[in-house]
Amino acid sequence: MKVTVRYFARLREMLGKSSDEFELEDSSTIMDLLNLLSTRYPNLKSAVFENDGKTLKKIYQVLVSGQHVSEPNRKLHDGDIVAILPPVAGG
Numbered sequence: 001m002k003v004t005v006r007y008f009a010r011l012r013e014m015l016g017k018s019s020d021e022f023e024l025e026d027s028s029t030i031m032d033l034l035n036l037l038s039t040r041y042p043n044l045k046s047a048v049f050e051n052d053g054k055t056l057k058k059i060y061q062v063l064v065s066g067q068h069v070s071e072p073n074r075k076l077h078d079g080d081i082v083a084i085l086p087p088v089a090g091g
Contacts, residue, residue, distance in 0.1 A: 001026055001078035003033065010086045014043055024076065030062060031072040033082060048084070061085040 006019045022036065034056060038045035045053060048060055056062070062069050063083040064076065076082070 001028070001076065001080075003028075003076050003078075004081045005033070005037065006081060006083045008083065008085050009088060011044070011047070011084055014047060015041055026078075028076050029073050030064070030069060030076065030082070033076060034072070059087045 001024055002021060003024055004019055004021050007015055007017065012018050022033065024033065024036075031054075034048070038049060038053070048057055049055060050057055056072065061084075063085065064074065065080050
């Protein structure tokens, strides 16, 4: 299946791009995708994961096709758009 990942704010700056497309196995989950991202982009791992390297930092929000998702074992589907939103500061 094909999944699009969109990056925003700090993550976009770190990676130098706003999105990626990935071919994943049909049974892949959000955590599988996040692990793939941390392998492909090592600097992303320390930015988005806790020290255990497995738990997404609570300051990040993950949206799948516009819906907030808090369960990392949620299965992805062909055509899903995954947005990883870092914290936003304002003033």
